[in-house]
Amino acid sequence: MPISLDYALAMSDGVGPEGGLTDAELDGLAADRFRQAHAGVRARVDGGELGFWKLPTERAVLGEVARVRDALADSVSDVLVLGIGGSSLGTRAMRDALTAPISTAGARLHLPDNSDPWLLSHLLERLEPARTAALVISKSGGTVETAAQLVIVRDWLERAVGREAMAEHMVAITDPNKGGLRALADAQGWPTLPIPANVGGRFSILTGVGLLPAALCGVDCEGLLDGAAAMAERCTSPSLRDNPAGIVAAVHYLHDTLKGRNIHVMMPYSDRLRAFAAWYVQLWAESLGKRFDRAGERVECGPTPLTAVGATDQHAQVQLFMEGPRDKLVTFLAIEDGERDLTVPESQGSTSYLSGTKLSALLDAERVGTTEALASDGRPSLTITVPRLNARALGELFFLYEAATALSGELYGIDAFDQPGVELGKRLAFGLLGRDGYEEAASEIEDRLAKRPTRYRV
Amino acid sequence: MPISLDYALAMSDGVGPEGGLTDAELDGLAADRFRQAHAGVRARVDGGELGFWKLPTERAVLGEVARVRDALADSVSDVLVLGIGGSSLGTRAMRDALTAPISTAGARLHLPDNSDPWLLSHLLERLEPARTAALVISKSGGTVETAAQLVIVRDWLERAVGREAMAEHMVAITDPNKGGLRALADAQGWPTLPIPANVGGRFSILTGVGLLPAALCGVDCEGLLDGAAAMAERCTSPSLRDNPAGIVAAVHYLHDTLKGRNIHVMMPYSDRLRAFAAWYVQLWAESLGKRFDRAGERVECGPTPLTAVGATDQHAQVQLFMEGPRDKLVTFLAIEDGERDLTVPESQGSTSYLSGTKLSALLDAERVGTTEALASDGRPSLTITVPRLNARALGELFFLYEAATALSGELYGIDAFDQPGVELGKRLAFGLLGRDGYEEAASEIEDRLAKRPTRYRV
Structure with a gap:
């Protein structure tokens, strides 16, 4: 059974005229902006610009992933994923949704995705290098946090296993055509997997970026791709009402631009999907948070x-x-079969009303109660129902939101695939670190720091 | 060294007139609304209504906590904290900030704070009951998620250790004057700790709620209280410019109401404070997100x-x-001494610029770069500097935000200490579950579900 989306409570029919969209608003968009958005995305997919769309059907990657997995030392029980942002968020979403919270089967995945030394230093104290592999993941091949971790972990591994054995403990996953990471891996003879040039970091979960970690912790990679492929098929429909990504994009876009609901809440009723929601945050924020010029006017959306x-x-x-401002549109994720359950035993006294209740039933009643409580006050939501939370369903969810993001970019009229806003902060940080070539940034930031008024301190 | 707050980049002096507040705006508030807010909070503290303010100086709790800790079986190595919201978020913040991410010393704290059976079912499979204690925490004594877990875990423990030994494995922490939990614990002879009637759940981290888990995992409880007491002293000042909680409250309130910055970002540069940020989310959202009547008009703020x-x-x-909308005010948390560090070894090629760099220095350069990049575009922030992240500093942070929340409630003119908006959803959920006394809610929700239009599905 595929996942399904119910948007009745985002429509005025379901939630009243203040909280919901009219059919006319949705159909108007379908006839005009959505038609263009859909055509725009199709053209970029067909033109080879948006590589993520075809990943689910390009199965050669499975052989490459198996080859690299088999090249790792048999002793490996712990995997350090050295990557940040798009190189870790999808992997954490996959791990947390599909593997036991207290790991038993497969290798343990560790995700120290920060330049904070806290977690990595503890890991390097506790892990055995001979039983550890490091996956170094960077689309650009030059991400500073990952580069720093790479040098530290490489040194830690090489001291223990020796230089000759390093190819059984290191893997590089990067764009083959740029950055220093691929060159380093090739020079060292480490196995590599490609992130295709036309796949952005935050759209890369279905490349080796996510599939190698998945294979290492025993997740069904084919299921992930099958689910994504099935969703890709549904999201290709030019008919808005039949296109799940189209509905997600259109309903959010219209609530934002017509109703001022500019806070988009992702609320899974499942601990397993907490990290999926964090993956969605990067996708939505970094893709759609953009400044651009429209007819000479600066727009920040x-x-x-x-x-x-x-x-x-x-x-x-x-x-x-x-009770707060009516600035939110909530997406509830409902899991019909969460694979595990607990039943409250018979009890007396104040808890007797719970006797025989399944925790899954309690969780679901709470979800429905919250959804309907919001709706009764004209506060809108969508509900995505996942019949069974497995690799296939997660593949569907990943692709649904990637496609919805691409369509949303077209609706907002922005480029959903770049992130120019993070460059300045990076440049100033390099200036502070004294990196060659960043002398101008260094004086810029020194100047800024010197000019900061000092009387606002407490 | 106490923590310090720099708000220069929230003022027009530091970030320009579009992004910042003027001194006149802040001083105007200080002379008028802040003076009233401060007096209002003081009166409620002195009248005994706001119990949280005096917790840091009421040290008798340390003896009670030690007594309960010592009453647990010596064999206990794992602690299940059965609580949700204010009964778990502060404890997770404390655990993650102050104990190693891969636990070594003290007992391991597990926080299955959801009615999702996923984590709890895995824990009950993997933990040994004879080595496990359960802390059941509920301010009201009747929280449904916690009640359900209590019955399940009690059954699991009792089957293994026998009824006589249960008092060495169960602790109840609750308001002594209400709910079924205290009565149950007393009847069973389980040790208890009080949550005073005048301390709300989300303000309870410095009661037994947080202090018993802290003591069990080896955290310095006295340090937590010392830090909080020192901050309480600072936050008692009637002079806004000298009062850290006053500045936090006033700057956020003015940016929200004068500048439309209604998204308040808490951004620690530290993995250890990720859970602290989640604790802050509950405090800020549940305390300040309120509907009320002002002169007959409905206000939702x-x-x-x-x-x-x-x-x-x-x-x-x-x-x-x-690059997005100018609707955010960011608070950066900077850690001067994070207790651990890693240094990038010498390397060649594209990573050579990092040779000898400490990860802590990289992290800090990134924080300053991001802060100044935002400021250069007129986007405001505050920075809290933590000289050393230990129990004392965390106590300061906890109290700072509790006091700021109380003051913010007064500035917004709302009651920061209730949460009426969650009752309806709870009632509807009980209706769905068929709980006695909720027959009306049951028919209400059946009616709502039957009326939901079915044609908005994809």
Whole structure:
């Protein structure tokens, strides 16, 4: 059974005229902007510019992943994924959704995706290098956080296993045509996997970036691709009402631009999808948060994605969702079969009403209660139902939001595939670090720091 | 050294007139609304209504915590914290900030704070009951998620250790004057710790709620309280410019109400403070997201708190913060001494510029680069500097934001200490579950579900 999307409570029919869209608004978009957006994405897919769309059907990657996995030392029980942003968020989403929280089968994946030394230093103290492999992942091949970790971990491994054995402990996953990482790996004889030039980092989960870690921790890679392929098929429909990514994009776009609902909440009722929501945050924020010129006027746009987890956040954020400003559109993720359950035993006294209740039923009642409580006050939501949370379903979810992001970029009229806004901060940081070629940035930031008024301190 | 707050880049002096507040705006508030807010909070503290303010100086709790800790079986190596929202978020913040990510000393704390059976079912399979203690934490004594877990875990423990030994494996932490939990614990002879009636769940980290878990995993409880007490002293000042909580409250309130910056980002440059940011989200969202009547008009207010972690989110959310709508005020948390470090070894080629760089220096350069990049475009922020991240500093941070929340409630003119908006969803969920006394809610939700239009599905 495929995942399904119910958007009745985002429409005025379901949630009232203040909270919902009219059919006319949706159909108007379908006839005009959505038609263009769909055609724009199709053209970029067919032209080879948007490589992510075809990844689910390009199965040669499975052989390459198996080859690299088999090239690692048999002793490997722990895998350090050295990557950040698009090189780690999808992998964490996959690991947390599809493997046991207390790892038993397959290798353990560790994701120290920060330049904070805290986690990595603890890992290097506790892991045995002879039983550890490092996957170095960077689309650009030059990500500074990853480069720094690479040199540290390489040194740690090489001291223990010797230079000759390093090819059984190191893998590089990067764009073959740029950056220093591929050249280094080739020079050292480490196995490599490509991130195709036409696949951006945050759209790369279905390349070796996500598939090698998946294979190492026993996840069904074919299932991931099958689910994504099935969703790609559905998202190719030019008919908005039949296109799940089209509906996600259109409903969010219209609520943002017509109703001022610019905070887009992803709220799985499942601990397993907490990291999926964090993956979505990067995709939505970095793709759609953009400045551009429209007829000479500066436009700064982009909804703010927000994560919540049910039922946990009913005790944290739901008060704000229920009574705060009407600036939010919530997407609930409902899991019909979560694979595991617990039943409350018979008890007396104040807890007797729970006797025989399954936790899954409690969780689901809480989700429905929250959804309907919001709706009763005209506060809109969508609900995605996942019949069974497995690799196939996760593949569907990954592709659904990648396609919705591409379509949203067209609706907003922005480039969803770049991230120019992070360059300045990076340049100033390199200036502070004294990197060659960043002398101008160094004086710029020294100047800024010297000019900062000092009287606002407490 | 106490933590310090620099708000220069939230002022027009530091970030320009579009992005910053004027001294006149801040001083105007200080003379008027802040003076009232401060007096209002003081009166409620002195009247005994806001119990959280005096917790840092009430040290009798340390003896009670030690007594309960010592009553647990010596064999205990794993602790299940059964609680949700205010009964788990502070504890996770404390654990993640102050204990090693791969636990070595003290007991391991597990926080299955959801009715999702996933994590709890795995824990019950893997833990040994004889080596496990359960802390059941609920301010109201009747939280449904916690009640359900209590019955399940109690059954699991009792089958293994026998009824007589249960008092060495179960602790109840709750308001002594209400709910079924205290009565159950007393009847069973389980040790208990109080959550005072005048301390709300989300303000309870410095009661037994946080202190018993802290003591069990080897955290310096006295340090937590000392830090909080020192901050309480600073936050008692009636002079806004000398009062750190006053500045946090006032700067956020003015940016929200005068500048439309209603998304308040908490961005620690530290993996250790990721969970602290999640604790802040509950505090800010549930306290300040409120509907009320002002002169007969319905007002729905409340900023939306958002978490980000540096440097990780420079690869996820910072693009949106840099180029998206000017609706955000960021608080950076800078750690001067993170206790651990790693140095990049000498290397050749494309990574040679990093040779000898400490990861802590890289992390800090990235923070400053991001702060100044935002400021250069008139995008405001505050920076809190933590000289050394230990129990004392965390105590300061906890209290700072609790006090800022109380003051913010007064500035917005709302009650920061209730959460009426979550009742309806809870009632509807009980209706769905068929709980006695919720027959009306049951028919209400059946009616709503039956009326939901079915044609919006894809």
